[in-house]
Amino acid sequence: MNFKHKFVFLFPGLFVLIGILIFPIIFTIRLSLSGWNSYTPEMNFIGITNYIRLFTDDPRFWESFFRLSFLSVTTVILQYIIGFALAMMVWREIKFKRFFRVIFLVPMMTTPVIMTVIWRTFFHESLGPVNDLLGGLGVKPILWLSDPVIAKFTVIIVEVWQWTPFMFLLLLAGLLSLPKEPFLAAAIDGASPFRKFVYVTFPLMAPISIGAIIIRLIEASKIMDTVFVLTSGGPGTATETSSFYIYIKGLREFQMGYAATLSFTYLVIMIISLTIIAKVLTKLMIKE
């Protein structure tokens, strides 16, 4: 038997890998070295001009990146805390446990764009019900979408509402898979619920927590639809994120070459920063 035949079986997988992962990345790199735009629609070669422009003359990209970092870290922390609390709640034997489990998942099952349109209507400063309700309580109208600072928190509220269920689902699955023995031992030792959480539940959940946080950070760092529908990046550029900025450069202004540069740079930054975050989280949360 020819030993090399076994490699034939690898080809389909290899082709798929090249087709869906390697080729798009290589194409993006090549595109980033071109000046393809609406008036020069060709894959010409302009060297690293786009990269020089990005690193020396595009503060808007970096501002959007730091804004994205703030939004994604804040939303994921909130999602983790709320998701963990909800998971703990339905992990216990409570009434209507199954009902709550389903209810908590509803936001995640809705279409983000449609739900954001509904949220935008809620928060509409002159026509929306939120300010009407606050007005009834004697509170002055809040500029949910028009104030540069408050608008960021409005985006956070919508993101947390939409994606906390995902965190809840992962953490609940983790809680359900925990061994029972450590909890029995803690009960025999007379540990309070708080000590049980701090010394048993939380450490046991650490690996799952890290996985959930990283998955959500990856997702949150691509935040686009919420910003697009809710604020269009405004007021001014107050809620503009990297992916929204790349969309504007690529598909609004048709600067395909430059948008590819932004995309590739963003990809590299994300790979490096998420690797560092994963290492730091592991160090902080998992004790040997």
Add this chain to the structure above:
Amino acid sequence: MKTIKTCVTALISALLVFSPVAYADKWSDQFPHIKATGDIPGDCSYESMSKKNYKGKTLKINTHAVPVMGEPTALHAEQFAKLTGAKVDVTHTPAGDLYAKAMVPFQAGQAPYDIVFGFSNFINDWRRYLEPVPKKYVEMKQMKDVTPSHIGVASWDGVMYQFPVDGDRHYLKYRKDVIDNPEYQKQYKEATGKELRVPQTWKEYGEMAAYFNNWDWDGDGEKEYGSAEVMKKDDLMYAAFYSRSAAYSKNPKTPGGFFFDLETMKPLINNPGFVEALTDWVEATKYVPPGGINFGLGDEIGSFGGGQTLFSFSWDDAFVAAMQPDSPINNKVGAAQLPGAMKVWNRKTNSWDEGFNQAPFFVWGWAVGVAKKSKEKEMAFDYLCFFANEANHQADIGIGRFGVNPFRNDDFKVDVWTQIGWDKDIAKSYVDTLAQMEQSKNRVFPLRVPGTFEFNAALATAAAKALAGQLSPQAALDEAAKQWEDILNRVGKDNVRKAYAVGVAMEDNKQ
């Protein structure tokens, strides 16, 4: 003899009166959309189209989302299919994606759509991929009635690439029931010492809007506000800014460019004229409805059309919507040219020229072309010609949500509007406003150069930063001007100059 004359006159009158009605009945029974006029004879009328046979052929159209332009496109597609036997596939696309949805296949050498809708300022980027409108259509009667300004907007260097289906300009809309109210005039005079009248300048506009802000001046139990404007970044707000800037920066004494100095190609958008306009606009954030800083075009139409504000300025849609029978402010609105200014920047002398200045802005509007690579060009042009035939056009311009606005000389007749229920005075103020803009010799046309999107986006981002308080007006426009310089360097000054010269020739009345 007198009896015979009377009989003949009566007979002729009866024929004249009843023959079009009889003709109209034939088609308006099948197509109620044109029930007001019936079919109007012409090369692309219902009658003419019914003689065409496109059975077995498919026409593919990419248009805007429903209702603005999307609804009339679909409606006329359905009518065209019934008349000619063609199959017409209509795809609806959000405004922000119209450019890319056509441009991506254009650049790849494909034509997934025979007809592409977009904005008239796409012309410079799109024209190399569009089929020029054939002579047969350019010379048709219905085309001869299109105003010279809109022929210019649809053409490039004398070649028509876009089939005129819409006419656009920005003008002022105001609440006539407030401005003409003697009680409010007295009250305003006592409070400010000034006359309450249709604002002649942007300063007057701001003063009146601030006065009529945040109180219930129409007695409906709800608060009303000063002005509704398109202030949302990436939602056409740059056009609103150009409208506000024209009076301060378009100086008839300094031809040769509004956006750039055509000679040097130095961006002019951070000169004191533009800065003054942006300063006014930042002030306007205080008299728009809550959340007004995030108003897009749809919000502006809904806000003014719903009776929430005293003033508004942008395209016709808000005005036509306000004049529809179901509107709460039907026949309570007026139209006027955009306010002017009591000074205008002179870039030659580097100083302000004192005195009243006004400059209409012929903002871009809906435009449509036929793909050069389309295999159904004849059918595509027939469809567009049918879309814009006299009967369809008259019916379309009276429906605010359609986004089809006047662009023919016949549209500037008062009767056209009184027939659909408009008050005569209001109809007159409307058509007079449009006609005066056509006649103006100090007009601004939209930027139509390579990289238009980049220029407008840079300007919009800077203006949005100023409106949000992130930058001062001067700093914001300096930032935009710097970005315009960068874009110029990337695109090539000569490329931009060559294209910009076409628009400047129109502004300087050389075309």
